[in-house]
Amino acid sequence: MDMEPVTYDDPYDYNSTGDYVPDNDTSPCSLQEVREFSRLFVPVTYSLICVFGLLGNVLVVITFAFYKKAKSMTDVYLLNMAVADILFVLTLPFWAATHATGRWVFSNALCKLVKGIYAVNFNCGMLLLACVSLDRYIAIVQATKSFRLRSRTLVHRRAICLAVWAVSLLISVWTFIFNQKYTLQGSEVCEPRYRGVSEPIRWKLLMLGLQLLFGFFIPLVFMIFCYTFIVKTLVQAQNSKRRHKAIRVIIAVVLVFLACQVPHNMVLLVTAVNMGKMDRTCRGEKLMGYTENCAEVLAFLHCCLNPVLYAFVGQKFRSYFLRITKDLLCVRRRPKSPGFSCSRLHSETFVSKQNSETADNDNASSFTM
Template sequence: MQTITPYDYPNLTLYFDEDLQPCSMESVGLFKKTYAPVLFSLMFVWGLLGNVLVIVTFNHYKRAKSMTDVYLLNMAVADILLVLTLPFWAVYHHKQEWIFQDFMCKLVRALYAINFSCSMLLLACVSIDRYVAIVQVTKSFKFRTTAMAYKNMICLFVWLFSALLSSFTYYFSESYEINSVLVCEPRYYGASTALQLKLAALAVQVAVGYFIPFLVMLFCYTCIIKTLLHAQNSQRHKAIRVIVVVVAVFLFCQVPYNVLLLKKAIEIGNPDHRCHEHVKSAYALFLTETLAFGHCCLNPSIYAFIGVKFRNYFWKIIQDLWCVSKQYMTGTRSSRMSSDMYVSKRTSEGFPSDGGSSFTM
């Protein structure tokens, strides 16, 4: 039988204190009901628009794309998939009950797992690409040329591997009834079997989906920073600035929530009986969950505020759209021809190749 903790289901009042006094979670439920719909709605709008803009900017102008560009594009796609699940979580927290089908429960939880694993693996790939380009300069041309030739296969492998890692989440997540309330949570059957499955799933997901990519990033960026500290070229410093910020923000947003999820899973079968600890855990889990979900809308902001090239590409899109709108407003053939010539010229010019640096730099 699965052990139920009150911070999993804040709309329930369960007896967990040693003296069997009721542990009320109404304050947590009210907090979620008030703030979750607003926060997740804002994230949905900003994240969808921002990541679509990244994809449009990437595809519209850059011709000589680097591997870093390809990886960041795939990250934007992964973020959009996560963004599309936010309305479901907003309704879930507002209603304090899962009102959708069991399949949607599995899907929305699996999509978060895919986003996390895929982003970690792609950031590891970015770190390797930057490491070769900056540290192993003599080997960079051959390595990156080969990588570009197999870029579709590399990205497909990352997606398939992330889907495989998330299969644990998909399999164990269920929509089921607790005290006449439908919840969407992982569910394990059988005491000994549940423990073995849980530990096996956690070991694989943590080791392959987080720990190994993190070690790869740590090694690559340590070497990169050492190399850049000895370099007097400011352009090389700029070439890594955005990526370092993207990695730092990802870890800052995602690690706290996943640590709490790990802690929560480990405590299944051995729950803490102190009510105030459950209340604090419930608040912490919701706040870190919000931070983790909010990461999907932060990368476009990082590109816009730090990445000079991204801003330049963005303003070119605005200029081209303005020229096209003027073309339709004037309705004259001459304006149409000059606008078309202008758009064609601006689009074909693009920007000079930077030797493989990302378009967000």
């Protein structure tokens, strides 16, 4: 999804940027102030999201790789989600550079690759959120059947994850095809171009529809359905302290998802509704430009919050994260203090690890619930 309003200089380039002349006005509508805002706002926010997104998700991958093996399907989904988020945030520096310079300075091949990686991993992350919701529903609501059901899914966990990645690639294939580098109004851009295809507006609507369906509505339906029944089950649970904590986590997960994704997807809906309309006002175009910038940043911020919501809030996962911190401290202090011994430090972490792992079973995960 591009960040700036459309133009009508080329009837086939519906994502183009620039100024245009409204039908009800004789003077051109200048969007220069929107571009100036984007040039300052987007590079800074994208850079921050990239740094914190990499930090949080790399820690999740390191924890699973060296300290805690993925024992449940939720853990498998969290690991795949972290990988998808890492690949996703690695594309943000390209867009930060593009907004800072006002043009796409890289090659056409890199344009297709970066756009494609962005789409695949964003959709994959959203679908994995739906998978986490379903797995938690099976583990908590269908507790009597969960051991048998989740044992089967663990056997086929590679196939399930491959299927999620394959679906994400399939619904994003048009991103690889249509995005290209070309010159628009004297500046090189990397955007979808529908020249040479019949009914380009339908292709654009199809791409927007797939993004809305798999990037928002499917995860939202799964989360509402699964977490509603999970909360209902937890309310009837005996352990009130654990119940209240789990319910708070669920509320946080749903609210953060809605806060990050609803504005972005509302922009997509408005874009789809206004597709091809020529009677838009200059003020409306400027407002849409500012809204697109802010809404997309909010949507991208979700990849930084995923490790916090789905991993670090879990008590067991936090204990493993503390082990990473202590081990790094041990490595840093050992050369400076020859007499320093890590044995006591490791014995303390071993006790916490034993206490944590004794509570693990086939239904357990790093998720708080």
